Amino acid sequence: xxxxxxxxxxxxxxxxxxxxxxxxCASQTQLNAxxxxxxxxxxxxxxxxxxxxxxxxxxxxxxxxxxxxxxRHADFQKIAPAVEGDLYLVPxxxx
Amino acid sequence: xxxxxxxxxATMLAGKQISSTExxxxxxxxxxxxxxxxxxxxxxxxxxxxxxxxRADQMLATGQAGPLAGVPIAHKDIFCTEGWLTSCGSKxxxxxxxxxxxxxxxxxxxxxMPSLGKTNMDEFAMGSSxxxxxxxxxxxxxxxxxxxxxxxxxxxxxxxARMAPAATGTDTGGSIRQPAALCGITGLKxxxxxxxxxxxxxxxxxxxxxxxxxKSAEDCALLLNVMTGFDPNDSTSLEREKxxxxxxxxxxxxxxxxxxxxxxxxxxxxxxxAAAVEAAVSELKKLGATTVEVTLPxxxxxxxxxxxxxxxxxxxxxxxxxxxxxxxxxPEYTDLNDMYSKTRAQGFGAExxxxxxxxxxxxxxxxxxxxxxxxxxxxxxxANDFTEAFKTCDVIAGPTAPGxxxxxxxxSDDPVSMYLNDLYTIPANLAGLPxxxxxxxxDSKSLPIGLQLVGNYFSEAKMLNIAHQYQRAxxxxxxxxxxx
Numbered sequence: 320x321x322x323x324x325x326x327x328x329x330x331x332x333x334x335x336x337x338x339x340x341x342x343x344c345a346s347q348t349q350l351n352a353x354x355x356x357x358x359x360x361x362x363x364x365x366x367x368x369x370x371x372x373x374x375x376x377x378x379x380x381x382x383x384x385x386x387x388x389x390x391r392h393a394d395f396q397k398i399a400p401a402v403e404g405d406l407y408l409v410p411x412x413x414x
Numbered sequence: 415x416x417x418x419x420x421x422x423x424a425t426m427l428a429g430k431q432i433s434s435t436e437x438x439x440x441x442x443x444x445x446x447x448x449x450x451x452x453x454x455x456x457x458x459x460x461x462x463x464x465x466x467x468x469r470a471d472q473m474l475a476t477g478q479a480g481p482l483a484g485v486p487i488a489h490k491d492i493f494c495t496e497g498w499l500t501s502c503g504s505k506x507x508x509x510x511x512x513x514x515x516x517x518x519x520x521x522x523x524x525x526x527m528p529s530l531g532k533t534n535m536d537e538f539a540m541g542s543s544x545x546x547x548x549x550x551x552x553x554x555x556x557x558x559x560x561x562x563x564x565x566x567x568x569x570x571x572x573x574x575a576r577m578a579p580a581a582t583g584t585d586t587g588g589s590i591r592q593p594a595a596l597c598g599i600t601g602l603k604x605x606x607x608x609x610x611x612x613x614x615x616x617x618x619x620x621x622x623x624x625x626x627x628x629k630s631a632e633d634c635a636l637l638l639n640v641m642t643g644f645d646p647n648d649s650t651s652l653e654r655e656k657x658x659x660x661x662x663x664x665x666x667x668x669x670x671x672x673x674x675x676x677x678x679x680x681x682x683x684x685x686x687x688a689a690a691v692e693a694a695v696s697e698l699k700k701l702g703a704t705t706v707e708v709t710l711p712x713x714x715x716x717x718x719x720x721x722x723x724x725x726x727x728x729x730x731x732x733x734x735x736x737x738x739x740x741x742x743x744x745p746e747y748t749d750l751n752d753m754y755s756k757t758r759a760q761g762f763g764a765e766x767x768x769x770x771x772x773x774x775x776x777x778x779x780x781x782x783x784x785x786x787x788x789x790x791x792x793x794x795x796x797a798n799d800f801t802e803a804f805k806t807c808d809v810i811a812g813p814t815a816p817g818x819x820x821x822x823x824x825x826s827d828d829p830v831s832m833y834l835n836d837l838y839t840i841p842a843n844l845a846g847l848p849x850x851x852x853x854x855x856x857d858s859k860s861l862p863i864g865l866q867l868v869g870n871y872f873s874e875a876k877m878l879n880i881a882h883q884y885q886r887a888x889x890x891x892x893x894x895x896x897x898x
Binding site: 322326327330331332333334335336337338346349350352353354356357358359360361363365368369370371372373374375377379380382391394395397398399400401407409410411412 | 509510511513605606607620621646649650652712715717718719721722729733736737738739740741742743747748749750751752753754755756758759762767768770771772773774775776778784785787788789790791792793794795797829830833844845846847
């Protein structure tokens with residue numbers, strides 16, 4: 320398998336990372352070397368093997384449905400790039 | 415003083431021979447003089463450290479102190495620390511003052527251990543040389559032309575250069591053990607789930623685990639006693655009885671069965687590293703251990719599997735960095751999508767972007783089964799290999815890294831050769847097993863060599879016992895770089 324510069328640009332778009340044509344070409348070589356390494360696992364017979372998502376087989380805990388957090392929105396919004404009236408500001412999406 | 419064990423420091427503090435304030439001043443002065451050359455710390459704030467030391471001195475005076483109260487420690491900049499810059503080695507978080515403490519930080523604070531500052535690291539813990547840090551590479555204290563390893567390279571360099579008596583690290587694919595090996599210190603990655611990940615900036619959540627880095631196994635045992643414990647804020651935190659990890663340190667090693675995986679001594683291992691590790695194994699035999707050959711037939715697949723799973727988890731975890739709620743935002747953009755794309759293009763470094771792209775690709779439509787699912791299945795095979803191996807041995811021993819420290823810049827343009835440095839450490843992360851590295855010699859360039867121990871689940875006390883007995887019989891761990 321080999322990625323083209325267009326493939327790299329498509330993935331970068333999915334990942335919301337702006338990338339120039341020159342960067343896409345430069346990344347392509349390195350990404351293909353990595354995918355060559357990854358490809359060695361394709362030959363392994365994994366029929367009847369169950370996937371392992373986690374190191375410990377533990378199930379999600381449940382807790383009582385009670386409020387445990389205190390209101391710290393002022394602290395959290397203090398470090399935001401743009402805030403107004405307790406709201407996070409982003410560029411306008413709908414006119 | 416700077417060579418003292420944590421136990422000695424704690425005894426001096428309890429006996430009022432020295433105060434925490436004096437200890438912190440000593441180490442802050444070391445940091446002040448050595449950091450310009452080594453770049454081990456991203457943030458040092460003497461006022462904050464001394465305020466914490468004053469609190470520790472008060473705890474000691476009122477007799478409410480825990481066993482390590484007053485002993486200072488340095489924290490990897492991956493742990494959210496309230497009021498401190500928590501950058502994770504990235505421009506993306508270059509202005510992020512954490513509004514809360516990670517669980518690990520809370521535990522060290524409750525134990526009365528002042529923070530000496532935040533140590534440098536590869537950006538978002540992605541790297542094996544510390545060269546991906548936005549704040550510049552860390553230099554290896556044994557030779558400043560060489561890398562300290564990564565990603566906890568600042569922590570390892572700080573302990574090796576005696577800029578801190580101990581440090582915290584995190585290990586997703588070897589990030590505690592490999593820098594510990596390359597800097598000649600002792601570091602332990604616990605069983606997955608023993609140390610809470612709450613407030614530890616996520617890289618690959620099913621692999622990330624925090625652990626102690628220090629001069630000796632005994633120090634690591636005491637630190638692990640502070641770090642571990644159930645935390646309801648981490649969904650994978652394990653509910654277990656509290657253990658004293660120092661309880662077995664003095665046990666003799668008679669009857670211990672050490673497994674030597676054939677695959678860890680095969681092609682690709684530097685001959686000087688192989689000789690030092692073999693000598694260490696002979697030392698364990700002298701102490702009463704027997705050896706048995708074991709096999710981990712799927713371990714050569716660990717790197718390909720890791721470079722599917724870790725980037726996949728990373729691409730998901732790092733989607734939170736969007737320039738909206740915290741961290742960097744691009745100064746100019748046209749619309750919302752443009753703001754995301756420019757923020758992430760400018761805020762992330764090359765290696766982080768590379769891994770996000772790999773992750774986005776392997777999770778994208780039509781590729782999931784071939785990559786992600788296949789990797790998860792091989793992960794099971796790798797874990798099963800260890801289960802088989804532990805039927806005939808109590809602990810696995812081998813090299814931590816295939817070579818000693820490499821030169822700054824030597825591998826930075828070749829991601830694949832950089833990735834291969836974690837060949838022996840990644841399998842333990844995939845299986846969720848505890849692993850540690852301890853110094854076992856030097857190569858002909860006087861660079862440290864690490865012996866790796868991998869234990870069965872929850873066998874940290876036994877591993878620390880083995881390492882401590884080895885360190886009583888040898889003095890590799892007492893070597894420190896000269897001229898610092």
